Amino acid sequence: QSRDTIQIAGSSTVLPFASIVAEEFGAAFPEFKTPVVGSGGTGGGLKQFCEGVGDNTIDIANASREIKDSEREACTAAGVTDIREIQFGYDGIVFASAASGPDFALTPVQVYKAIAAKVPVDGALVDNPYTKWSEIDASLPDQPIALAIPGTNHGTREVFQLEVVDAGAEEAGLPEGLTEEEHTAALTTFRQDVVVEISGDYTETLARLTSNPNTVGVFGLSFYDQNKDTLKVATVNGITPSNETVAAGEYPVSRPLFFYVKGQHIGTIPGIEEYVQFFLSESAAGGSLEAAGLIPQPEEKTAEVLAAFEAGAQ
Amino acid sequence: MADTLSTTAPASNDRTRLIRASLSRRHLSESIFRGLGLAAIIVALGFVALLFVDIVRKGIPAFTQSNLHLSVTFDPEIISVDPAPVRAAGQSEADFQAANLKWQRDVAMLNWNKVIEASLRAAAPAGYEIDTRQILTIAETDARHRVRELFVKDPTLLGKTVQVDVLASANADNWIKGNINRDLGDAQQQLSAPARGLIDQYETNGTITSGFAWSIFTNVDSRAAPASAGLLGAFVGTLWMMLVVILLAVPIGVASAIYLEEFAPKSRLTDLIEVNINNLAAVPSIVFGLLGAAVFINYMHLPISAPIVGGLVLTLMTLPTIIIATRGALLGVSPALRQAALGMGASKTQMVFHHVLPVTFPSILTATILGVAHALGETAPLLLIGMKAFVAAVPATPLDQATALPVQIYLWQGNENRNFFEPRTAAAIMVLLVVMIMLNGVAIYLRSKLEKRA
Amino acid sequence: MDMLAGKVKMTHQTVNSTMNPTDALERPIRLHAKDVTVHYGAKQALHGISIDIPDRAVTSFIGPSGCGKSTFLRCINRMNDTIEGAKVGGLIELDGENIYDPSLDVVELRARIGMVFQKPNPFPKSIYDNVAYGPKIHGLARSKTDLDEIVVSSLRKAGLFEEVKDRLNEPGTGLSGGQQQRLCIARAIAVSPEVILMDEPCSALDPIATAIIEELIDELRENYTIVIVTHSMQQAARVSQRTAFFHLGNLIEEGVTEDIFTNPVNKQTQDYIMGRIG
Amino acid sequence: MDMLAGKVKMTHQTVNSTMNPTDALERPIRLHAKDVTVHYGAKQALHGISIDIPDRAVTSFIGPSGCGKSTFLRCINRMNDTIEGAKVGGLIELDGENIYDPSLDVVELRARIGMVFQKPNPFPKSIYDNVAYGPKIHGLARSKTDLDEIVVSSLRKAGLFEEVKDRLNEPGTGLSGGQQQRLCIARAIAVSPEVILMDEPCSALDPIATAIIEELIDELRENYTIVIVTHSMQQAARVSQRTAFFHLGNLIEEGVTEDIFTNPVNKQTQDYIMGRIG
Amino acid sequence: MNSLIIAGLLLVLLGLAYQSGWSRGRGLATANGVKVHSRPQYHGSYVAIWTLVPALVIIGLWGWLGDGITHNFIVSQIPTETVQSLDQVGLNATIARIKALASGYGVAGEILPYEQTAGDALRSFQFITFLVVIAAAAIAGAAALFYARSRVTARHRARNAVERVINLALLACSAVAILTTVGIVASLVTEAARFFTFINPLDFFFGTVWNPNNAGTAGNWGSYGLLPLLVGTLMITFIAMLVAVPVGLMAAIYLSQYAPRQLRAIAKPIIEILAGIPTIVFGFFALVTVGPFLRDIGNFIGLSISATSALTAGVVMGIMIIPFVSSLSDDILNQVPRSLRDGAYGLGATQSETIRNVLLPAALPGIVGAFLLAVSRAVGETMIVVLAAGNSPVLRGNPFEPVATITVSIVNQLTGDTDFAGPQSLVGFALGLTLFVITLCLNIFALFIVRRFREQYE
Ligand SMILES: Nc1ncnc2c1ncn2[C@@H]1O[C@H](COP(=O)(O)OP(=O)(O)OP(=O)(O)O)[C@@H](O)[C@H]1O
Ligand SMILES: Nc1ncnc2c1ncn2[C@@H]1O[C@H](COP(=O)(O)OP(=O)(O)OP(=O)(O)O)[C@@H](O)[C@H]1O
Ligand SMILES: [Mg+2]
Numbered sequence A: 001q002s003r004d005t006i007q008i009a010g011s012s013t014v015l016p017f018a019s020i021v022a023e024e025f026g027a028a029f030p031e032f033k034t035p036v037v038g039s040g041g042t043g044g045g046l047k048q049f050c051e052g053v054g055d056n057t058i059d060i061a062n063a064s065r066e067i068k069d070s071e072r073e074a075c076t077a078a079g080v081t082d083i084r085e086i087q088f089g090y091d092g093i094v095f096a097s098a099a100s101g102p103d104f105a106l107t108p109v110q111v112y113k114a115i116a117a118k119v120p121v122d123g124a125l126v127d128n129p130y131t132k133w134s135e136i137d138a139s140l141p142d143q144p145i146a147l148a149i150p151g152t153n154h155g156t157r158e159v160f161q162l163e164v165v166d167a168g169a170e171e172a173g174l175p176e177g178l179t180e181e182e183h184t185a186a187l188t189t190f191r192q193d194v195v196v197e198i199s200g201d202y203t204e205t206l207a208r209l210t211s212n213p214n215t216v217g218v219f220g221l222s223f224y225d226q227n228k229d230t231l232k233v234a235t236v237n238g239i240t241p242s243n244e245t246v247a248a249g250e251y252p253v254s255r256p257l258f259f260y261v262k263g264q265h266i267g268t269i270p271g272i273e274e275y276v277q278f279f280l281s282e283s284a285a286g287g288s289l290e291a292a293g294l295i296p297q298p299e300e301k302t303a304e305v306l307a308a309f310e311a312g313a314q
Numbered sequence B: 001m002a003d004t005l006s007t008t009a010p011a012s013n014d015r016t017r018l019i020r021a022s023l024s025r026r027h028l029s030e031s032i033f034r035g036l037g038l039a040a041i042i043v044a045l046g047f048v049a050l051l052f053v054d055i056v057r058k059g060i061p062a063f064t065q066s067n068l069h070l071s072v073t074f075d076p077e078i079i080s081v082d083p084a085p086v087r088a089a090g091q092s093e094a095d096f097q098a099a100n101l102k103w104q105r106d107v108a109m110l111n112w113n114k115v116i117e118a119s120l121r122a123a124a125p126a127g128y129e130i131d132t133r134q135i136l137t138i139a140e141t142d143a144r145h146r147v148r149e150l151f152v153k154d155p156t157l158l159g160k161t162v163q164v165d166v167l168a169s170a171n172a173d174n175w176i177k178g179n180i181n182r183d184l185g186d187a188q189q190q191l192s193a194p195a196r197g198l199i200d201q202y203e204t205n206g207t208i209t210s211g212f213a214w215s216i217f218t219n220v221d222s223r224a225a226p227a228s229a230g231l232l233g234a235f236v237g238t239l240w241m242m243l244v245v246i247l248l249a250v251p252i253g254v255a256s257a258i259y260l261e262e263f264a265p266k267s268r269l270t271d272l273i274e275v276n277i278n279n280l281a282a283v284p285s286i287v288f289g290l291l292g293a294a295v296f297i298n299y300m301h302l303p304i305s306a307p308i309v310g311g312l313v314l315t316l317m318t319l320p321t322i323i324i325a326t327r328g329a330l331l332g333v334s335p336a337l338r339q340a341a342l343g344m345g346a347s348k349t350q351m352v353f354h355h356v357l358p359v360t361f362p363s364i365l366t367a368t369i370l371g372v373a374h375a376l377g378e379t380a381p382l383l384l385i386g387m388k389a390f391v392a393a394v395p396a397t398p399l400d401q402a403t404a405l406p407v408q409i410y411l412w413q414g415n416e417n418r419n420f421f422e423p424r425t426a427a428a429i430m431v432l433l434v435v436m437i438m439l440n441g442v443a444i445y446l447r448s449k450l451e452k453r454a
Numbered sequence C, D: 001m002d003m004l005a006g007k008v009k010m011t012h013q014t015v016n017s018t019m020n021p022t023d024a025l026e027r028p029i030r031l032h033a034k035d036v037t038v039h040y041g042a043k044q045a046l047h048g049i050s051i052d053i054p055d056r057a058v059t060s061f062i063g064p065s066g067c068g069k070s071t072f073l074r075c076i077n078r079m080n081d082t083i084e085g086a087k088v089g090g091l092i093e094l095d096g097e098n099i100y101d102p103s104l105d106v107v108e109l110r111a112r113i114g115m116v117f118q119k120p121n122p123f124p125k126s127i128y129d130n131v132a133y134g135p136k137i138h139g140l141a142r143s144k145t146d147l148d149e150i151v152v153s154s155l156r157k158a159g160l161f162e163e164v165k166d167r168l169n170e171p172g173t174g175l176s177g178g179q180q181q182r183l184c185i186a187r188a189i190a191v192s193p194e195v196i197l198m199d200e201p202c203s204a205l206d207p208i209a210t211a212i213i214e215e216l217i218d219e220l221r222e223n224y225t226i227v228i229v230t231h232s233m234q235q236a237a238r239v240s241q242r243t244a245f246f247h248l249g250n251l252i253e254e255g256v257t258e259d260i261f262t263n264p265v266n267k268q269t270q271d272y273i274m275g276r277i278g
Numbered sequence E: 001m002n003s004l005i006i007a008g009l010l011l012v013l014l015g016l017a018y019q020s021g022w023s024r025g026r027g028l029a030t031a032n033g034v035k036v037h038s039r040p041q042y043h044g045s046y047v048a049i050w051t052l053v054p055a056l057v058i059i060g061l062w063g064w065l066g067d068g069i070t071h072n073f074i075v076s077q078i079p080t081e082t083v084q085s086l087d088q089v090g091l092n093a094t095i096a097r098i099k100a101l102a103s104g105y106g107v108a109g110e111i112l113p114y115e116q117t118a119g120d121a122l123r124s125f126q127f128i129t130f131l132v133v134i135a136a137a138a139i140a141g142a143a144a145l146f147y148a149r150s151r152v153t154a155r156h157r158a159r160n161a162v163e164r165v166i167n168l169a170l171l172a173c174s175a176v177a178i179l180t181t182v183g184i185v186a187s188l189v190t191e192a193a194r195f196f197t198f199i200n201p202l203d204f205f206f207g208t209v210w211n212p213n214n215a216g217t218a219g220n221w222g223s224y225g226l227l228p229l230l231v232g233t234l235m236i237t238f239i240a241m242l243v244a245v246p247v248g249l250m251a252a253i254y255l256s257q258y259a260p261r262q263l264r265a266i267a268k269p270i271i272e273i274l275a276g277i278p279t280i281v282f283g284f285f286a287l288v289t290v291g292p293f294l295r296d297i298g299n300f301i302g303l304s305i306s307a308t309s310a311l312t313a314g315v316v317m318g319i320m321i322i323p324f325v326s327s328l329s330d331d332i333l334n335q336v337p338r339s340l341r342d343g344a345y346g347l348g349a350t351q352s353e354t355i356r357n358v359l360l361p362a363a364l365p366g367i368v369g370a371f372l373l374a375v376s377r378a379v380g381e382t383m384i385v386v387l388a389a390g391n392s393p394v395l396r397g398n399p400f401e402p403v404a405t406i407t408v409s410i411v412n413q414l415t416g417d418t419d420f421a422g423p424q425s426l427v428g429f430a431l432g433l434t435l436f437v438i439t440l441c442l443n444i445f446a447l448f449i450v451r452r453f454r455e456q457y458e
């Protein structure tokens, strides 16, 4: 007799959404037990996911990024051959500052200039000369630069790097003729005097804001939603982050969220199919997930994902 | 001799004078030293007091919770579902169960929020302007499940109106308790202006009252319905782990202490074991977490985030403590007792198990309780073996996934909802501390009783 | 100083009146020791002790502190086995059987040679259980009634029964010092040993309790071979028929008690008896 | 053996030769105790002791174990203050001054009444520092040379100087037991006390070291009032001019040593001396 | 399920064996004449042990060799051409598929006919081998039972034999502690070695930048310099000791030397309560109370103190360690013999002079050892730092700024969204190894000192 509880693990960004769905699923389907949702990070989740097939392995891995080829290989080697990818929405990442402070309207290039250790000036990389936001751009507040960005152990950091830093650097125009290494360094070396990398969770970032009110912090959209009373959100490229702007693709700093289902467990562990359908359904879960800060994806996308899932292994 | 006498007499006066001269300085430094000692005690006690007062002050508000008293009407308009299946003659048990399940799922698929909305509106002043979405933010999201469960249990409720108590949402609770500044503008509030207004109305008309938050003790963790989140799951998870620790660490620890103290020949090897055990007792707990992750999870493939693994890790962590304490207790047994037993012709094993062990039992018990209490509060190693999971169920066996009390505290502490951050966390800490203090208290009581007897 | 020696003489006379010193010589030899040496680690505590101990008589060991009396006593029931680093050499025979023979079970030996210690050391159990423990582990009682009988008769032999019969279930540690020591004797008797060793059994007791124990020893010698270590020459003179004098790990002189105290052959014995050493 | 015994005897004789037992009686009273009682918690250890101790003589306290000798000794320099639960009643005067007077500084008192303990207890410091410690804390030396002088003369008076003069900086704990005890005596002497209390100073020592200390005590009595507790009657007889016999917390008899030993007035003293109790 | 059946069978066997040995032993006792060496209970246990061991050995052997045998069986079920055409990974995948089929789990994609037959064969193979193993165990057990029973005689030393087994069992228990150490070292070293295949050990141990690159691909893993973490760890430890040592030591001195009995009776358990409080509680206390408080003080005196900083974590950790220091110091002080104290009092030293000049110097080695133990505890503390130190792995010397420690980075790297096979999470084990070595050295050194001290006064 096999296990009768769905086991899920993985990304801490997906964790709250998966938890809510799990709870609602347990309540809505009296014949199934409430799935257990572990965290452990995207990598950790996929690691367990790829350990093999059977009672002792998880059924679903939550991920804030796509599975890597190396991970797929590990899966295959352990006999996990039927991996079904479900993309179910977006996570928006916002810049927010203390509610009592001035408004920020940022662009990636401004952020890049604020945090990079070396910035291009007249075609050459020089040590970052800016101390106040207003020195970067007159439209920004006359306030010392201070930023709290997610640490490298966070999935959020990837999006931040890609959509803000890399994009900003491109716009700022890195000098020609940099070696590969120099190029990478220019993109990943930040000023340690004004940039704090937060390895903990968003409460940590919030604490940093309270102790230094000049700080601009990076948060998840849902966290900001829950703490509107103390935080003030910044626009990026003139777009205010919201479910609508993210879903419409207008707000640049966002990433898709996934979970991966072990096809081989379908039919043996009860309820996996129902869980997936429930997760993607408009009526039951959509509402509460949105309330919890998930940015829904277009309905066509959902339908496509569901169809692919039901079609079985690719 | 006369010589000595003549020199000592004046010397003696001189001496007394010298001694007296320095006396006041010496007494002053005595008082200063003493004062420093007293200050240290006061500082230490002050810290304890500060910590407890602070946690209690923060945690107390979490023990009250806002409840909504609603008259819920099971409107057949909304609840348009076939009547509950009745077991027909000749219908097999399995078929009936299947039909019943199907009915239940149909019931679950109904939009119960409409029922809630209707009852919320019924409690609002006539004509109060508020849209569906906003009004639903007042009740906790699990309200609809509560109502549905009532109906499933008693389908005859259809068309009737009953009084139901449901939790107000966490945001409503925050608003009522003033966790969020009431003067802030709309943009900075979690709830819309009409919702906030309605909550205030409810408060005056008695629809919302606050009461003791039993849910902290009776519910499992919840993210969908933050106001209903409780500690039961974590508590049971902790209990399972303690059970594993007690079943493993105590016998193994006591047995190895007995071996090392009573039977082991003195040799390099036993010396090594001894150093090793003393050292293990001081190895940081997180290293045991790494060990658990590498050995129990990766190598032995035990289920992740299960109390059994947590219990094993904590067992290994507690073992040295129990061994050391037990050895101390065994060492304290008077040689007279051992001689008496041996002199009677008891074998060494009989001596140990018939006489030495019973005598040391209380101190072993004390040490065990302290060791287990310590394990109970341990967090770091559990994080590394995945006990950070969100588990919305009470683990029925040690192989089920679970969290533990301290980990639950860690998780709540990092939760974005204002309800968790601080009050709920502090309340969880209070529960944990009560458990710890009870355990420690028992240990201290046993020890003092033991000391009195000794 | 003379009066100290005189004192011994006086006590000695009272003992004399009840005892026939030659008695002890006529009895068969129960224990036979030959060239017994003991090392504690590097330190040699006994330098070759040879002695014969007669059946059903009290033999006492005397000598200054640290001379090895207790060490030799512990050799006789192999209690030295339990001391780390102790190494025993030479030969000790009980009824002609080498007690250091590897094939001999030391547990059985200790059931045959009981021991009473300096400080009364009853088990922290009830009086009944104290006495019953030995018969239980050695399987001497077939039934509960059997056991009851053994307990009662042992307590009676130790002269304790009347005092404790109403509180057999109270802890043995609650008795007075002298009662505790008698309980320990009862406990030793309960396994019907052949030899009873006593290491300064009265040194922790007051004079009255001491007198009771001495009387008891005198009775017990009718049924048991008794060896007693004592630091009090008076006591040795009072209770024993034979006396052995130890000094610095050697057996200096050994013989009928009367002779040792009145006519010591050896100069050292003489000095000791006169209070000049120790 | 012979020479050990001989040595003690010899010492005894030399002591005898320089001592006049009546001497002690003629000397002025240094310490006067009246109705001293001591309670340890609920337990009364002394039941009203009254005694006068003469200047520059050795007074010894004898009696069976636990009779309160050490307890009374500790009353004299108020060491009982350091024992939790100890309560002292009655009157003790040093040169007519009540030492339990609240206005009296106990630190100063202890500088005047030194103490030597049963087990040699040198500080884990160098020999020099051991001796220098007292003068240092009391500010008795004005300069390093002063201090050196005090140390050397104290060691010399304690008869230790010659043996240790080359290793004053080595730890005092490295000395032999007898040397350690003399070091403790030197340490006590270094603060030039008026009275020296000794609690069984030789009981942890071998006979040779004992003889040396006894000789030393005999020399010291020329300059100091000495009170010594001993469990050996022979020692009391050898070193003291006056002897006090304690029993069960009472002072039973007290007087010139010779009288106590040869002509005890009290029946209990007699019993003790004859070895009938203890 | 299977293990339950096995356990049940073993229990039955055990009960039978004991009963048979016991009754035989008892029978001996009635047949008088020779003195019976051991009591019936021992004979019973003796037979039971004899019966259990062969049965366990057989089951254990199967547990050990069974996997290999099963593996070979499966391979034998796959057509030879297929085996040859597959590489190792492919073969393993096929075997995994067959096992999944046999266990009733579905497999993805089309099930090849040979897979289906192999799966069915495997299922019956597993069932049969299970029966065979059980039968073999039962037979071996029964044989051993009769043999052992035949050895029960009056002079048979069953007690000695049973006690030897008890002894072995006790020995095995004390081996657990050794195994734990071996397990720790082995797991840390193997995983750390994997980490060092990605990152040069020199870059790890002497690097000054900690910036693991999450998005990294091969060759661009980021920087894994240990120094920022080490400095953070040491800084927090130092601050903690600055708080804990004076307070703890003076508290111990006051309580053991000065305090009236009642105060001691109250204060000691209260301070001990501090030792029983879980570190997560201290962490929370630091985060929500001490941190903001220190920050406000900083603002007041014009210092910029971050709410989560080395200072916050250090101070709170110091509070946590107070009882540890004070109880160890108390122990050590009490071990100094009373005679030394008496010696000083007897010379007229005041109480504080006695403590400072005699007691403390004498106890110094022990106290130093105790402090080293406290240091090792501070170095390994995790939750306070996770919550209150601010997690900023930057090399700087300002205690008012956030820092990260080794322990925190272990937690972050092993629980974050990191790639499990890459250095991002493996570094956790390298850090763990470093931490283990540091605390090991501290502990051994401390234990050495304390032990020497104990010996001195024993
Ligand atoms: N366990 C031991 N380890 C090392 N040496 C020991 C041990 N027991 C006794 N000794 C030494 O052996 C010698 C003889 O000791 P033993 O106890 O036999 O003397 P004793 O005659 O009984 O003295 P006492 O009258 O003090 O009891 C002594 O020097 C003693 O120090
Ligand atoms: N610190 C203490 N607490 C309680 N009772 C004590 C304490 N010290 C001594 N006693 C008791 O006081 C009584 C007298 O003790 P004391 O040490 O003065 O005897 P003593 O004559 O010196 O004996 P010994 O010859 O054994 O040294 C004894 O009954 C002893 O048990
Ligand atoms: Mg002895």
Ligand SMILES: [Mg+2]
Pocket: D069, D070, D071, D199, D229
């Ligand atoms: Mg004394």
